[in-house]
Amino acid sequence: xxxxxxxxxxxxxxxxxxxxxxxxxxxxxxxxxxxxxxxxxxxxxxxxxxxxxxxxxxxxxxxxxxxxxxxxxxxxxxxxxxxxxxxxxxxxxxxxxxxxxxxxxxxxxxxxxxxxxxxxxxxxxxxxxxxxxxxxxxxxxxxxxxxxxxxxxxxxxxxxxxxxxxxxxxxxxxxxxxx
Numbered sequence: 001x002x003x004x005x006x007x008x009x010x011x012x013x014x015x016x017x018x019x020x021x022x023x024x025x026x027x028x029x030x031x032x033x034x035x036x037x038x039x040x041x042x043x044x045x046x047x048x049x050x051x052x053x054x055x056x057x058x059x060x061x062x063x064x065x066x067x068x069x070x071x072x073x074x075x076x077x078x079x080x081x082x083x084x085x086x087x088x089x090x091x092x093x094x095x096x097x098x099x100x101x102x103x104x105x106x107x108x109x110x111x112x113x114x115x116x117x118x119x120x121x122x123x124x125x126x127x128x129x130x131x132x133x134x135x136x137x138x139x140x141x142x143x144x145x146x147x148x149x150x151x152x153x154x155x156x157x158x159x160x161x162x163x164x165x166x167x168x169x170x171x172x173x174x175x176x177x178x179x
Contacts, residue, residue, distance in 0.1 A: 008046070008060055011035040015139045016048060019106035022082065022098050022118070028052035032103045034136060035060060043133050047099055056099050057091025063130055070109065070126050079119035 014034040021030060028051035035044045044060040065088055073080055082101030089096040101120055104110045109129045113119035 055093045056095045074122040079113045
């Protein structure tokens, strides 16, 4: 379903976010990035860092592909497991689905099911999500783009060589995530 995009060529980093994992026991956060294609305006999300152990795939997941899955899940009107997002990833990490579910909870596109642990529900206004993404300001600075393939490590400094795109992280008043 998703073409492999190793280096996000043609995409501009809009912002890096942090969010909590789906498990209430997890203390450390996930970092993820919002990217926008310079020519087409297509948005994509990529996991970029796990503050604790556990691998993941840092590939770019297109918002339009996520919307197709959300549309189907919304039609079914049933709670679902994060594994519903497994097909979005070419990478085979067992953490991809749940980490991406946490990203979508942070984006307020899905929510945790109120009665059943480990189940999720699509928010009623999920279709407005792409429009909300348009209003997120670009927040970048030189030196910090992490396009790693899921090892959770920051790239080495480029020793004075310029980079084309980067990110900063701003703290939000919301305790669950930072923007």
